[in-house]
Amino acid sequence: MSAPPASEPTERSYLAYNVTTLFKRWGLEDPQQTALLGLPRREKKQLERFRKGAPLPEEPEILGRASALLAINQRLADRFPADDPRVYTWVVTPEEGLEGRRPLDVMVEDGIPGIRRVLEHLDEAPSLS
Incomplete structure (x- = not known):
């Protein structure tokens, strides 16, 4: 997973704000956020x-x-209608295509490979639960 060209402090501030806002929408605890x-x-x-x-x-x-x-959030927003709560609840819902694990658990427990796996799953799965 390569990093974006976000070397400018303003770009990194924007990224920090967006990802922490996403964590809030996903309802994550601080330990989950730090792990991700x-x-x-x-x-x-x-x-x-x-x-x-x-x-x-x-x-x-x-x-x-x-x-x-x-990017995971964007793919979810592309998959579900704007008013569908699954845009934010999908990561904490067991997913059949991830052996019944919650995408959040895959990402927290498996680190970068888990994040990649969730991205790939979103790209390849014909439908999501």
Whole structure:
């Protein structure tokens, strides 16, 4: 998973704001958020700074994870009507195509490979639950 060319602090701030807003819409706890971004669990203060507009670190892995998570959200928005709650609840709903696991669990437990797997699943699955 390659990171976007987001080396400018304003671009990384925008990315931080969008991904933390997405986490809120998905209803995620801080430990899940830090895991998805690849941050140590104790970085709750850093999450709060991101929510307030601080830029994501200029680390390709973190930037790549954030971009991939936003891509997952975009694919969900493309799959479901705008007013369909599944746009935000799908990640916490067991999915048959992921062996009955919740996409969130796949991403948190498997890290980058899990995030890739969820993206691939969204790209390949004819329908979603």
